[in-house]
Each structure stands twice: as C-alpha cells, then as structure tokens.
Amino acid sequence: MNPPLDSFASPHSVSQASLLDTMAVLRDVVLPTMAKGPLIRRRKVVGLAERRGLDDKAVIRMQKLRDKYGPGPLLLRIPLRHQAVILSADDASRILDHAPEPFAAATMEKRAALGHFQPDGVLSSHGQERAIRRRLNEQTLETGCPVHGMADHFARIADEEMAEVAAIALKRNELDWDSFFIGWYRMVRRIVLGDAARDDHELTDLLEQLRRRANYAFLRPKDRKTRAAFLNRLRRYLDQADPLSLAGRMAEACTDPAQQPHHQLPQYLFAFDPGGMASFRTFAVLAAHPEIEAKVRHEIGAAGDVPQLPLLRACFMDVLRLWPTTPAILRETTRMVRWHSGQLEKGTQILIFAPFLHRDDKTLAQAHRLDPSLWQQGNERPDLGLLPFSHGPVICPAVRFVPLIATLAMKSLLSRIRLTLSEDQRLSPERLPGTLDNYTLRFSASAAGLEPAG
Numbered sequence: 001m002n003p004p005l006d007s008f009a010s011p012h013s014v015s016q017a018s019l020l021d022t023m024a025v026l027r028d029v030v031l032p033t034m035a036k037g038p039l040i041r042r043r044k045v046v047g048l049a050e051r052r053g054l055d056d057k058a059v060i061r062m063q064k065l066r067d068k069y070g071p072g073p074l075l076l077r078i079p080l081r082h083q084a085v086i087l088s089a090d091d092a093s094r095i096l097d098h099a100p101e102p103f104a105a106a107t108m109e110k111r112a113a114l115g116h117f118q119p120d121g122v123l124s125s126h127g128q129e130r131a132i133r134r135r136l137n138e139q140t141l142e143t144g145c146p147v148h149g150m151a152d153h154f155a156r157i158a159d160e161e162m163a164e165v166a167a168i169a170l171k172r173n174e175l176d177w178d179s180f181f182i183g184w185y186r187m188v189r190r191i192v193l194g195d196a197a198r199d200d201h202e203l204t205d206l207l208e209q210l211r212r213r214a215n216y217a218f219l220r221p222k223d224r225k226t227r228a229a230f231l232n233r234l235r236r237y238l239d240q241a242d243p244l245s246l247a248g249r250m251a252e253a254c255t256d257p258a259q260q261p262h263h264q265l266p267q268y269l270f271a272f273d274p275g276g277m278a279s280f281r282t283f284a285v286l287a288a289h290p291e292i293e294a295k296v297r298h299e300i301g302a303a304g305d306v307p308q309l310p311l312l313r314a315c316f317m318d319v320l321r322l323w324p325t326t327p328a329i330l331r332e333t334t335r336m337v338r339w340h341s342g343q344l345e346k347g348t349q350i351l352i353f354a355p356f357l358h359r360d361d362k363t364l365a366q367a368h369r370l371d372p373s374l375w376q377q378g379n380e381r382p383d384l385g386l387l388p389f390s391h392g393p394v395i396c397p398a399v400r401f402v403p404l405i406a407t408l409a410m411k412s413l414l415s416r417i418r419l420t421l422s423e424d425q426r427l428s429p430e431r432l433p434g435t436l437d438n439y440t441l442r443f444s445a446s447a448a449g450l451e452p453a454g
C-alpha cells in the first residue's frame with residue numbers, strides 16, 4: 001500500500017544548489033554518464049573515462065556537494081525542470097522503497113529512450129500496466145526463488161558455449177572482449193529465446209541499432225520500421241516458444257495480452273550485456289587477487305553441476321558494486337513529497353548516482369578494494385547504499401538470475417583456462433580504478449592447472 005503524503009519521513013532537508021554547483025554536477029556527473037551511453041556503451045568514451053579518471057571525479061564531486069549542502073536531496077538550478085540529486089544512502093533506499101508511488105520508475109527520459117525498442121516494457125510502464133507486466137517478469141525470472149527452475153538446463157548451455165570460448169582462447173593463447181562476447185551472446189540467445197536463436201545475430205544486431213538511437217532518447221526520432229521488424233521477430237519466437245527457454249516460460253505465464261511479452265523480452269537481451277561486462281571484469285579482478293582466485297578455483301573444483309559457488313558469486317556482486325553497470329537510477333515524483341524540511345514538487349526528476357554510494361570512501365572503508373564479504377548476506381545491501389540491482393518494488397527482477405548465469409559461465413571458463421593480465425593492464429588491489437574498460441582488457445590464456453608461459 002502506498003504511504004500517505006506526509007508519512008515519507010526523511011530526517012534530511014531539501015537544499016538548492018548554486019548555479020556554479022549545478023554546472024559542476026552537469027559537467028562531472030551527468031555528462032560523462034550520458035556520454036558513455038545509457039542503453040549501449042560507446043567504447044571510445046569508456047576508454048576516455050578510464051584514461052581521465054572521470055568516474056573518480058564524479059564521486060569526488062558528489063562528496064563535495066554533500067559536504068557543502070548536507071545529506072538531503074539537492075535541487076539543481078535547471079530552467080523549466082525540477083531535478084534533484086540524492087546525497088545519502090538513507091534517502092536512496094527510502095525513495096526506492098516507495099516506488100512506483102510517489103516515486104515512479106517510468107520517468108520522462110526512460111520512456112523516451114526505451115520507446116525506441118520496447119515502449120511497453122515494464123521499466124517504462126506505470127499503474128495497472130506496470131503491475132501486470134512486473135508480475136510476468138517475476139514469474140519468468142522466478143525472482144523470489146534462490147535458484148531458477150531451469151538452472152540445470154541453463155548450466156549445460158553455459159558450459160557448451162564457454163567450452164567453445166575457452167578452446168579458441170587456448171588456441172590463440174589469449175582472450176579478448178570480442179571473442180568472449182560472441183560466446184556470451186550465443187549463450188544469452190539460447191537461454192532467452194531457445195536453441196534456435198543461437199546464431200540469430202541479425203536479431204541482436206537489430207536491437208543494437210535501436211539501442212544506439214535510444215542513447216539519444218528524445219533527441220533522435222524513432223526508427224519505427226526497424227522497431228517493428230525487431231518486435232515481430234521476437235513475437236515469432238514467442239509464438240513457437242522453446243519450452244526450455246525464458247521465452248517459453250514467459251509465453252506459458254502470460255495471461256493478459258496487455259502484458260505485451262514481446263515488449264518485455266528486449267530487456268532480457270540487452271541487459272545481459274552488462275552481465276557479460278561484469279563477468280569479464282571479474283576475471284581481471286581475480287587475476288589481481290591470486291589468494292582469492294585460489295579459493296575460487298578450490299570452490300570450482302569441489303562444485304557439482306548447478307553449483308552455489310558463493311565466493312565466485314560474491315566476487316561478481318562486488319565487481320558490480322565497484323563498477324555499477326546501471327550507474328543512474330532514476331525516479332520521478334508523481335505528487336509533491338515533503339522531506340523533514342523542504343519538499344520535492346510533483347514531476348521532480350530524481351537521480352540516484354550509484355557510483356557515489358558504492359565508492360564513497362568517507363562512509364565505506366573498503367570503497368576502492370574488492371570485498372566479497374559484503375555480499376555474504378545476499379544480493380542487496382541497501383543498509384550500506386549498495387544498489388547494483390536497485391532495491392524495493394522495482395528492483396531488477398533478475399537480481400538472482402543474472403548472478404546465477406554469470407557464475408555458471410565463469411565457472412565453466414575458469415575450469416578450463418587460467419587468465420592473466422599483461423604488466424601494463426595489471427590492477428592495483430589496494431586502489432581499484434573508478435572505471436575499468438572491459439573492451440580493451442586482454443588476458444593471456446593457458447590451460448587451467450598450468451602456469452602461463454613466459
């Protein structure tokens with residue numbers, strides 16, 4: 001049940017930023033985040049962000065704002081727009097707890113961006129439509145279950161595809177992003193749409209084209225023809241759904257045409273992209289932490305078919321904390337909301353900037369170090385402001401599914417190959433960088449159990 005207007009009791013006060021500070025937030029936080037690409041990453045900008053330390057600068061900017069204005073929401077001075085940034089973990093989790101009323105997930109920007117390829121997806125839906133589409137997603141992804149019912153089958157798929165990636169890497173003595181990603185997406189298409197989609201690159205290419213437009217939200221017109229071609233193709237997969245796929249599960253669970261299953265599936269395809277990035281970064285982090293890698297290998301050696309692998313999973317979660325793949329969690333107020341002092345008007349756009357909460361070295365001692373122990377209690381730490389999958393009623397419905405699939409894939413690869421980073425790419429465990437460009441990471445690969453040559 002939604003709380004009455006005045007029961008949203010944050011002890012903090014709303015402040016108003018100066019014009020100079022507003023410009024600094026736009027320059028250091030908003031612009032770099034948008035430039036990297038909200039819907040599909042622009043490789044060159046990610047590389048630039050790494051070289052220039054842009055994510056570190058963004059976190060420092062947010063810390064300065066909190067020091068100056070206090071922990072309450074900060075309203076920016078932007079003409080014709082109510083825009084607030086959130087400066088405390090406490091307010092972030094309170095806002096996320098109270099979605100979609102009075103803090104709607106279907107914000108103006110999201111509706112514009114997602115409209116390019118999934119206008120009726122749950123993330124840009126509100127009211128009754130949101131409720132029934134959310135239900136369909138939760139049933140498909142089995143959000144409430146620790147292990148998905150089809151995990152055995154998905155484990156086999158992950159193993160087959162990663163065996164191929166490992167074989168190519170061993171032949172070349174090297175693993176780079178592109179060859180990992182080809183295998184990763186074969187796995188994703190089989191899990192999401194069934195075996196028949198394994199080599200349907202055309203489908204993911206269509207989606208990529210639409211996501212590039214979506215990066216510009218309302219600044220680019222919709223390509224309705226490509227969108228229709230893409231959505232019709234997905235509809236065909238649903239019509240002849242492979243029962244051993246998420247599409248099969250979704251087709252079975254769908255009870256109302258307004259749930260629009262073919263508008264839900266694009267998210268399943270594009271959101272596995274960050275799952276691949278985080279897995280690839282996990283390899284880099286393990287290479288920088290030999291003692292943790294040794295424990296992970298021990299865990300893998302002792303694991304069964306659908307292993308729990310708590311340490312590997314926790315490393316993956318901590319990589320998502322260190323480099324959150326959804327850095328901007330957005331909300332829009334559906335009515336006026338009072339804080340302890342001050343208020344946010346109806347229609348206020350709210351930015352929760354996850355890297356600030358995850359890398360705040362003033363509140364988190366291990367901010368810049370790998371610490372899998374943070375995730376021993378599960379996949380959520382709103383108490384610490386750690387929100388890689390968000391939190392509350394709009395939490396990513398794949399909050400358990402993604403770590404499961406990533407863990408299965410990483411296990412399969414690591415059981416076959418050992419990965420090391422070259423001298424110039426090596427990470428310092430004491431101070432991990434604010435940005436880690438997955439596109440340029442390159443590992444030398446040797447058979448697992450053997451020491452790398454040279």
Ligand code: HEM
Pocket residue numbers: 096105122123124134137141267268269271272274275276278320325326329330387388389390391393394395396397398402
């Ligand atoms: C590393 C991978 C992923 C991360 C970090 C991630 C994280 C997130 C985040 C932060 C949100 C926004 C929630 C909010 O606005 O509060 C979200 C929404 C969502 N995610 Fe994921 N996600 C990932 C992968 C996936 C995958 C693979 C799927 C599907 C198979 C998926 C399905 C969804 C859906 C359907 C929503 C919309 C939920 C709603 O609006 O109620 N995600 N995800």
